[in-house]
Amino acid sequence: KMKLLALLLFCNTASSVKYSLKYFLTATSGLPDFPEFVASALVNGVQVGYCDSNIRTAEPTQDWMKKLVKDDPQHLDWYSEKCFGNQQVFRANIDSLKQRLNQTRGPYILQRMNGCEWDDETEEIKGFNQYGYNGEDFIALDLQTLTWIAPKPQAVITKLKWDAEKARLEHNKNYYINRCPDWLKKYVKYGRSFLQRSVLPSVSLLQRSPSSVVSCHATGFYPHRARMFWRKDEEEFHDGVDKGQILPNHDGSFQMSVQLNLSSIKPEDWSRYDCVYQLAGAETDIITKLDKKVIQTNSGKTGSEFPVGPVVGAAVGVSLLLAIFGFFIWKRNSHGEVQLIFQLIVCTHITRES
Template identity: 75%
Template sequence: MKKLFVLLLFCHVTSAVKHSLKYFLTASSGVPNFPEFVGAALVDEVQVGYCDSNIKSAEPKQDWMRKLIKDDPQHLEWYALKCLGNQQVFRANIDSLKQRLNQTGGAHILQRMNGCEWDDETGEVVGFNQYGYDGEDFIALDLQTLTWIAPKQQAFMTKLRWDAEKARLEYNKNYYIHKCPDWLKKYVHYGRSFLQRTEVPSVSLLQKSPSSPVSCHATGFYPDRAMMFWRKDGEELHEDVDLGEILPNHDGSFQMSVDLDLSSVPAEDWRRYDCVFQLAGVEDDIITKLDKAEIRTNRVGPPEFPAGAAVGVAVGLLLLLVLCISGLFIWRRNNNGFRPANR
């Protein structure tokens, strides 16, 4: 039954034709050396636009997006105005929240993730708009009832005020059910060659210590419709296996890993294991034999980057990753808890 379930799951993943347009907006207070406001637009998990309070403008991040803007210059102007407008609104909102919650100091973060998904096979459209504050869910829009959902008592006053703004609610409904998917379809058309490309990953075996699980790690693949698992004697394993999430890379590709606990496996039996990676649209699987000589570990060998460079990169990117990526996980974790708008 488990094998059948995994097969059905993979068939569903590889046949998926959903596209997404997501906006991540982040306002911060008390975070030194970082823009007070950051905005990013993603199509199918690929960043296509960016703005922040320092550059005070919107910038396309993909060649095909630049071509779209060349054909339609007003498109970029709309984003630039939205970036500046949201910056002012978010600053006012975060100041209001700090006052309401008696927060006089420290670092605080207000996030919004909104956008839509479109299934180009069924035509189904799903819209979403939700906020987080200091890493926790704050308020979300239910497009079916046109009301706001407040999971925490601190957001109840905001819910009452926003529920009374009927014109804004109708605007949201029209935007997420009509305008957002129309724009998404346009983006998919312009970026089709990029968004529908196929790239196979590099696969490595990693292990932190002799007692740690062995991780089979694949990175650089596209699209994100992929499956990865361990086998023993050609049979898929489900015990002592931990499958990780598919995560985005900075270049628009993806990575994932699956761990195998070998603590009770004799060394002479390792040769019976292998890791299998499957990617939608690619006929041949990537199979990696479990070989102790091929395992990369922190215990030996020089690092890939000098320590100073690694620390510099970590410091430079840590805040951006926390601010922008955490919004994605907030939404993914709680998406089932809210009722989106279906078309």
């Protein structure tokens, strides 16, 4: 039943044609050698624009987006103006929160994720605007009631203040219900061939050493509506399996991996296991048998060797790896420490400077 439910949910997602425009804004204080402000614009999970407090301007990062701003230069000017303006606002907000919450130790991280989704079949539109502070949800806008939701007591003062700003709330409503979808539709028009393409990945089995976990790694696929899992005797299972997130590659494609712990699997049972990759809209799955002969490992004793270190992308070399940057998600771990979650994009301007 669980297998059938997962299949139905996946198929339902695949059949719906949805597009999203999301902005990730991150302001920091007390982090050396790190921009005080970073912002990325993403369409369907692919970065189309970038700015930070060092370059102080917005840059398109896809060819079709560059064509759009060439046809409409004021579009890029608006982004650059917003980049600079938001940097000032976020800095003031961090200072206010530090003082209000009586915080003396950093670093401090304030984030916003906002944007809209559009279904070109149903014309359904969904807007969103939410903030996080120091790795925790802080406040979010409810567009139905035009009020702010404060999940934590520390945000109540901000909620009361922002709820009283009626003109700003109406501006938010108009932006997320009208302007944001209009821009998203314009982006889809310019980038349709890119956004509507379907590309299957290259799938490999990777292992650091014969005693470590085996990672089934898929890279180079598009769109990001995909799932991957391990099976035993053609039945999906979860014991000893660790699923990774879908991550962006520098070329606009995506990658993902799912790890299998071999400690409880007998060598003679390996043939009963395989890794399955499914891409939304694709007619067939990619199935990779658990076979020692095809595993790439650091040791060189089984299969062929692959570079030491985390797999980042299909064509991301060491020099480019140092330039990986972009939108960031900070979350608190079980010990209360704020950590950077790996949701990164390659920033082209850093690559040029390095």
